[in-house]
Amino acid sequence: MSTQARSASSSVPALTGYAHALLRIVASYLLLTHASAKLFHVPHIAMFDGLPLFSLLGAAGIIELVGGVLVLVGFLTRAAAFVLSGELAFAYFIGHAPKGHVFLPLLNQGEPAVLLSFIFLFIAAAGPGAWSIDARR
DSSP: OOHHHHHHHHHHHHHHHHHHHHHHHHHHHHHHHHHHHHHHOSSOOGGGTTOOTTSHHHHHHHHHHHHHHHHHHTSSHHHHHHHHHHHHHHHIIIIIGGGSOTTOTTTTTOHHHHHHHHHHHHHHHHOOOSSOHHHHO
């Protein structure tokens, strides 16, 4: 194996931790926009107008806000990501699957919920990656 090939392959594990952290940060940010829309109406989404805090969607917003912040900063990451993964799976089966096409999320607008659910399941299993409070402890 050439020296150049060895040096390229040895840098892959170092880059993996940063890519993992970016996935955690971006997924958390996307989820936080959902929480913000539900709880603070920013960005404004008409279906969340007048949303009672003590409702299923209100509870989802609270879980997304608290869990999203925890995963974003990488504190209690595994537990928070596991809860978020379950909440997003629940969101898919309660909010999207009843529209039909349970095995075709493209047709029931459930792709974001499915993808985020599996991303947070991965984070729960793999940990926070680089740039996290958990990694510093």
